[in-house]
Amino acid sequence: MKHYLFILFLCCSLISIGQKKQIQPRPNNYQLAWHDMEYYLFVHFGPNTFTGKEWGEGIEPEDIFNPTELDCKQWCRIAKAAGAKGIIITAKHHDGFCLWPSKFSKHTVRESKWKNGKGDVLRELSNACKQYGLKFGVYLSPWDRNHPDYGTNKYNGVFVNMMKEIIKNYGPIWEMWWDGANGEGPNGKKQIYNWRLFENTMRSIAPQTVIFSDIGPDIRWVGNENGFAGKTNWNLLDTVGFKRGEGAPPNDTLQQGNYWGKNWIPAECDVSIRPGWFYHKEEDAKVKPPHQLFELYLKSVGRGANLLLNVPPDERGLINGNDSTALLEFKKLREDNFNTNLALKARGELHYKGIIYSTNKLTDNNTATSETIPDYKQGVFWIKLKQEEKINCIVLQEAIDKGQQISRAKISLINGSQPVENLNITTVGHKRIITFPAQLVSAIRIQIEDAKAAPFLSEVGVYLIDEKLVEQ
Ligand code: FUL
Secondary structure, three states, X not given: OHHHHHHHHHHHHHHHHHHHHHOXXXXXXXXXXXXXXXXXXXXXXXXXXXXXXXXXXXXXXXXXXXXXXXXXXXXXXXXXXXXXXXXXXXXXXXXXXXOOOOOOOOOEHHHOOHHHHOOOHHHHHHHHHHHHOOEEEEEEOOOOOOOOOOOOOHHHXXXXXXXXXXXXXXXXXXXXXXXXXXXXXXXOOOOOOOHHHHXXXXXXXXXXXXXXXXXXXXXXXXXXXXXOOOOOOOOEEOXXXXXXXXXXXXXXXXXXXXXXXXXXXXXXXXEEOOOOOOOOHHHHHHOOOHHHHHHHHHHHOOEOOEEEEEOOOOOOOOOOHHHXXXXXXXHHHHHHHHOOOOOOOOXXXXXXXXXXXXXXXXXXXXOOOOEXXXXXXXXXXXXXXXXXXXXXXXXXXXOHHHOOOEEEEEEEEEEOOEEEEEXXXXXXXXXXXXXXXXEEEEEEEEEEEEEOOOOEEEEEEEEOOOHHHOOO
């Protein structure tokens, strides 16, 4: 009897180990909602706006900060008109200056002459975001060149108190941004950050806030500040043994994620519309033109990441006309080029083990419905267009609520019965935008060549975009 029990125990253990191996990371609901945000604005604003620096030293007199016409509603109007879904502001950059009258610092808007020390940028922006239906996020630099406690354990408490203050007074905060940068150098102050405390605090006071840093816990840095993710981009990352800042994984790992990564930590592409992060008048003519912003969109959102586009207000506290014009034209480019989905309501088919099944789930413009091939090696998806169309862009979406599975796919463009072109891709994830020289096409065949588990596709879109915008 004892033997039987032992064998039974062994079998159960083996089965449970086997099952554990199968477990694939999945996004939580806050991360899923974050993926759908796709594109939002970053706002770098603070003493650097007035001094022309990129990294303030923390010794700038508070009176330097004195916007003459600050209007956060103008930022929100522009963000809204540009199709951005939210705004993340540098509440405190490396110079330590707080854009809100924090009780835990003496280097804040309260100490400045702006509005006689009664001003509060976080108050104005959080209110404006609510009014305009935009999500409100906060960048809070751990590195602080002003705070007297920086470099001591006391500073960890200061950082925690600031987060509590922000959540309490300006919440809900949709995304919290912890920058990993630190320029102290070998002889500078050394702060041992209590990341566990920071994380636990945020989880207990704002469980719905998604937290960004080089390595998450919820969102990761993409490993560059140029605005692009890897063509292969896993939403998965291994973090054991890595730290934020200098101890982060190599940049190409951040760019591509880890195939077998244990955690769902998708990439966010932060990039500035100008050469610098802060406003500098001499860069007014260097605002990225709309077609370049469109290219960034293809290389970030189109590779399954999110785009965090920085648009810094000037000394008046207003977004410069050059930037807003570029943003609105960028919006128009996205609208004009993605307005007509030539696959909408087209016939979808699943060819599986010799049988043809019809499906409308791939072309119903509804990401909540998806189609799968349980044993993907034995089947292919087809999209049969209503008529022959000239196309140069295909958009695939994976149902990532079920995890990210596709690692290699071949897309054949068919005209009549002949493939005119085969496109090979790797990951899909939230969205994969593939562009190519235009072809006349009557059907598209999608063969999943490799996947970690049964792949689920939610949408296939087909477009003819302006040839000049096709990714080179
Ligand atoms: C970096 C910072 O050092 C830059 O000033 C900027 O804020 C950028 C978004 O992150 O790490």
